[in-house]
């Protein structure tokens with residue numbers, strides 16, 4: 001089971017039921033408040049976030065563009081206040097109607113190395129999502145520390161293979177959340193994934209992991225997950241696996257390989273080249289695919305509301 005932060009209030013659902021896996025963790029923490037004015041939740045709609053990089057200091061500013069070897073010219077570096085970015089994304093998610101019933105933060109919740117204070121601040125910033133009835137799921141990124149994350153929210157600690165992996169069942173798809181640690185998943189996790197995908201049957205599956213499973217050639221190139229070459233055949237083998245979402249590069253890419261849709265989520269926070277988008281992804285699940293829409297923090301960004309239709313491969 002992944003870390004799943006339950007909602008703080010009960011809401012009305014416009015589709016399906018709550019996720020089955022993790023049902024115990026989804027129990028609301030506060031008493032119900034089902035007023036008729038509340039915006040309903042949609043179990044077929046999911047907010048995808050990645051790389052929030054929250055600092056213990058809500059005033060912390062960071063130049064994502066300023067790294068050794070950056071092609072950005074001096075004086076043109078761009079940076080962001082990470083807390084403001086997450087607050088803006090949370091606000092935009094909450095402006096949707098119906099609301100996504102689930103949100104997945106695909107790694108790098110923390111700025112440095114997963115300090116307790118960073119997680120306290122992260123929890124504070126996502127609280128409005130929970131108060132709106134949205135269930136939040138989190139994967140582990142290379143700036144996270146799963147032990148300290150578990151300690152920060154002990155009631156949701158859930159461990160498999162010493163890692164943070166699990167399945168979230170939604171009406172139209174199963175999400176399999178994986179733990180790419182600091183660049184490796186390991187043989188044990190690949191075996192677990194192989195067995196899990198085989199057991200999940202024909203229902204579409206979307207995989208989530210923080211690292212890019214193959215080399216990235218964007219503005220800041222990188223080889224990605226060191227054992228990504230062992231992950232890809234497992235994804236390819238199971239035809240129920242339709243899409244895979246990852247973060248880490250802080251770059252937006254939507255592509256298809258072996259009929260699998262790969263979505264490189266844009267970061268919530270900083271980016272590595274001048275003018276790149278940051279924000280979140282609005283995913284609407286259908287019976288034979290999904291619609292995704294990029295939502296930029298900067299609503300004037302040229303790519304704001306960029307849409308893609310993902311059609312699931314057969315089988």
Ligand SMILES: [Fe+2]
Pocket residue numbers: 051053108141143248250
């Ligand atoms: Fe990151």
